[in-house]
């Protein structure tokens with residue numbers, strides 16, 4: 224619902240700039256909660272003015288990047304203002320010699336990598352729909368793909384951030400050099416906090432040289448146990464894959480890998496070393512090993528998020544690597560399974576027909592550490608999609624310090640923070 228006094232405050236704060244869009248409210252709803260008003264700031268100062276004005280009015284603010292993962296998290300208690308990142312889309316700085324780069328939060332990942340690619344560098348992160356998924360959104364969700372095995376998590380690449388806090392103040396953490404020695408790494412706190420502690424406006428990260436060669440190997444197995452055994456061998460030996468997942472036939476058929484359990488392996492780096500590692504990989508994958516186009520990785524990462532034929536429910540389990548087999552084998556014949564063997568991340572996907580009840584969801588999610596990454600908004604009422612978080616009280620205290628009025632993405636994080 225639009226609030227006249229809030230609109231007036233925003234207009235005053237933005238000094239008449241044409242960046243308030245009332246007609247787009249339905250396009251920017253968050254988990255079915257319609258935005259009160261959409262604002263697209265074009266600068267750090269404008270973004271800060273919006274948050275400051277909203278804070279004064281006690282209005283909630285939810286950041287919106289490319290909109291690819293807005294379904295993650297609990298349903299927001301309110302969305303008075305959507306802060307769209309579309310116009311914050313510049314590369315602010317790139318120091319190829321120092322191997323660092325700074326991007327505004329609204330730059331899509333593929334655009335960042337296109338720019339860095341001009342100098343033979345990249346930011347080795349993976350996200351579903353990288354043409355739309357923004358740097359800010361990837362950091363806010365801490366989303367990582369299978370390449371995290373070889374390259375690390377998003378938070379490992381960030382060395383600095385510019386953030387607007389709940390009171391409209393812009394703060395900086397870290398810096399633009401790889402070795403920061405002073406202060407707290409506050410940017411690590413913002414990474415993964417889903418916009419509940421501050422809105423990321425700019426991020427500085429380390430960047431890496433693009434690998435000379437990248438090879439993608441696949442091998443199909445009749446049984447889950449065989450695929451797991453081969454994968455474990457690959458991880459222990461010198462094949463050192465940059466990414467390694469095993470998928471079952473349900474997922475395999477949707478991404479063009481076919482039936483059975485398929486291990487998909489990425490080996491990349493300098494040409495000579497890669498050759499040796501591919502030979503090593505064959506020792507475990509055997510004669511069934513084939514080479515495929517690297518496009519398979521994006522298809523696998525997109526799969527749980529596909530709008531047309533994606534799953535109704537996607538639950539991510541974080542397990543110890545020794546428990547991966549158990550988690551794989553407990554999947555039913557109709558479940559989709561994507562397993563990151565080296566990271567201990569198991570995604571189970573369900574295509575459910577008709578109305579799903581909370582009981583169904585509890586049954587499929589089961590026990591242990593899980594996060595419901597995707598499910599219909601109506602199902603989220605009364606459950607915490609983050610599962611049972613052990614440190615929720617600590618998180619509440621951090622939230623109370625950084626956002627005492629609770630205006631930033633209220634309700635979306637662990638324990639309804």
Ligand SMILES: Cc1cc2nc3c(=O)[nH]c(=O)nc-3n(C[C@H](O)[C@H](O)[C@H](O)COP(=O)(O)OP(=O)(O)OC[C@H]3O[C@@H](n4cnc5c(N)ncnc54)[C@H](O)[C@@H]3O)c2cc1C
Pocket residue numbers: 364365366376378411412413414415416417419420594609610611612613614617618619621622636637640
């Ligand atoms: C209110 C609030 C308070 C916080 N307080 C602290 C703090 O005191 N110390 C600190 O180090 N970090 C804190 N964080 C940051 C939070 O834990 C970040 O998600 C974290 O920095 C990312 O790294 P990770 O290892 O926890 O998650 P990763 O392993 O990188 O996984 C990230 C993914 O898991 C989700 N996730 C993060 N934490 C949990 C959880 N507990 N249960 C289920 N899913 C989760 C993330 O949203 C994201 O989707 C806080 C975040 C919030 C919103």
